[in-house]
Amino acid sequence: AGHVVILGAGHAGGTAAALLRQYGYEGHITLVGEEPIPPYQRPPLSKAWLKGEANADDLTLKPVEFYAESKIDFRPNLKGVQIDRKDRRVTLSDGSVITYDTLILATGARPIALPLPGADLEGVLFLRTAADAEALKAQVGPGKRLAVVGGGYIGLEVAASGRALGAEVVVLERENRLLARVACEALSDFFKGYHETKGVAFELGCSVTGFVGDAGHITGVLLESGRIVPCDAAVVGVGVRPNDEIAREARLEVGRGVIVDLDARTSDPAIFAIGDVTERPMAHYDNRMFRPESVPSALEQSKQAAAAICGRPRPAPEVPWNWSDQYDLKLQIAGLPFDADDLLIRGDPSTGRFAVFHLKGDIVQSVESINSPPEFMMGKQLIGSKKPVSRAKLADPTISMKEVAV
Numbered sequence: 001a002g003h004v005v006i007l008g009a010g011h012a013g014g015t016a017a018a019l020l021r022q023y024g025y026e027g028h029i030t031l032v033g034e035e036p037i038p039p040y041q042r043p044p045l046s047k048a049w050l051k052g053e054a055n056a057d058d059l060t061l062k063p064v065e066f067y068a069e070s071k072i073d074f075r076p077n078l079k080g081v082q083i084d085r086k087d088r089r090v091t092l093s094d095g096s097v098i099t100y101d102t103l104i105l106a107t108g109a110r111p112i113a114l115p116l117p118g119a120d121l122e123g124v125l126f127l128r129t130a131a132d133a134e135a136l137k138a139q140v141g142p143g144k145r146l147a148v149v150g151g152g153y154i155g156l157e158v159a160a161s162g163r164a165l166g167a168e169v170v171v172l173e174r175e176n177r178l179l180a181r182v183a184c185e186a187l188s189d190f191f192k193g194y195h196e197t198k199g200v201a202f203e204l205g206c207s208v209t210g211f212v213g214d215a216g217h218i219t220g221v222l223l224e225s226g227r228i229v230p231c232d233a234a235v236v237g238v239g240v241r242p243n244d245e246i247a248r249e250a251r252l253e254v255g256r257g258v259i260v261d262l263d264a265r266t267s268d269p270a271i272f273a274i275g276d277v278t279e280r281p282m283a284h285y286d287n288r289m290f291r292p293e294s295v296p297s298a299l300e301q302s303k304q305a306a307a308a309i310c311g312r313p314r315p316a317p318e319v320p321w322n323w324s325d326q327y328d329l330k331l332q333i334a335g336l337p338f339d340a341d342d343l344l345i346r347g348d349p350s351t352g353r354f355a356v357f358h359l360k361g362d363i364v365q366s367v368e369s370i371n372s373p374p375e376f377m378m379g380k381q382l383i384g385s386k387k388p389v390s391r392a393k394l395a396d397p398t399i400s401m402k403e404v405a406v
């Protein structure tokens with residue numbers, strides 16, 4: 001009946017294992033994960049969980065019994081270290097070797113480390129795993145000073161949660177604006193202003209050159225200017241890099257991640273790759289290659305791989321989307337701003353409710369919406385349908401989103 005081996009028991013790997021059973025796969029499934037716990041959701045680690053509004057059970061994808069009940073051999077605390085494609089074998093970190101008919105790489109990504117002096121001090125933290133989040137939570141509380149290195153989504157979410165817990169927060173960002181890599185300037189300005197009203201301090205355009213400490217614990221972040229920003233803990237959130245080494249060593253095609261097709265298949269037909277480790281074609285954008293880092297993309301690729309393995313039709317392509325929660329702000333993003341030649345703001349940012357549409361001609365390429373679910377939902381539909389819109393109507397928030405298509 002075959003054997004599917006999944007390396008990586010995160011959001012993508014856990015979902016793929018469950019879907020294989022749901023789609024009727026009757027062979028063996030082995031789910032190998034480096035972490036000690038079954039697959040869980042990471043988004044709450046910087047949001048509800050960090051603020052104490054969710055517990056560990058709220059994070060798990062499936063209760064631990066699910067795996068045994070579904071005849072999924074879940075093997076925690078183990079890593080895949082080598083793939084032998086010729087004999088279809090994987091060597092695990094305990095030295096054991098397992099054979100596969102189909103292999104799924106779902107190894108995710110890890111935070112980019114800053115190889116700077118003092119980076120090994122206690123209190124210099126990252127946020128990717130539940131264990132990381134536990135360590136961070138222990139350092140954040142009333143009166144504690146938290147330095148956040150990197151003004152991306154994770155950094156800003158940690159800043160918001162830190163404030164909710166009563167910490168003093170300063171965000172240190174190398175670029176001259178927040179979210180420089182992922183959002184437009186209007187959104188960067190909006191988030192900066194909003195965080196400032198909540199008491200977060202910002203240092204933009206500043207380069208972190210090290211961490212200083214006392215008795216092995218961090219006491220400050222050193223800037224290029226020589227200034228030290230005092231803190232009790234620092235969280236480094238400067239992006240992630242895919243865990244694709246095992247694929248590179250096996251000579252699979254790897255670019256900015258493991259390269260896959262619309263079935264999530266790699267350059268080896270017996271090996272699939274899903275989630276943050278992949279660089280994948282974006283069906284709504286002429287199959288342009290991209291490396292999304294999001295739960296919806298991980299879920300979509302889990303479906304693609306499970307369907308292909310079970311001989312089911314390829315699922316319809318989904319418009320990429322993503323979200324971020326900060327304070328009472330719900331940011332929802334649909335699409336990718338590829339080749340956009342203009343952007344249009346619908347609504348007034350000062351009200352805390354608006355949306356930024358990125359257009360290519362009169363076609364919506366992407367939308368970034370703040371507390372505006374109709375703009376997000378209709379925007380996502382318009383991206384999927386590629387229906388042209390009237391710019392005048394789109395710019396007028398008194399005209400319903402249902403009426404903006406021409």
Ligand code: FAD
Pocket residue numbers: 007008009010011012013032033034035041042043044045046078079080081106107108109127128129154243246274275276277293294295296298321322323324325
């Ligand atoms: P992961 O969930 O990272 O899982 C990969 C797993 O593989 C890990 O457990 C890893 O330890 C394990 N592993 C690595 N190498 C090996 C190996 N060789 N052998 C075995 N196991 C291995 N996305 C959103 O869409 N919205 C959000 O709001 C959002 N917020 C986030 C907040 C935080 C704090 C973080 C960290 C991420 C957030 N993300 C968010 C991103 C989202 O969590 C990821 O896109 C998603 O987890 C990707 O799933 P994955 O299975 O590919 O990788």
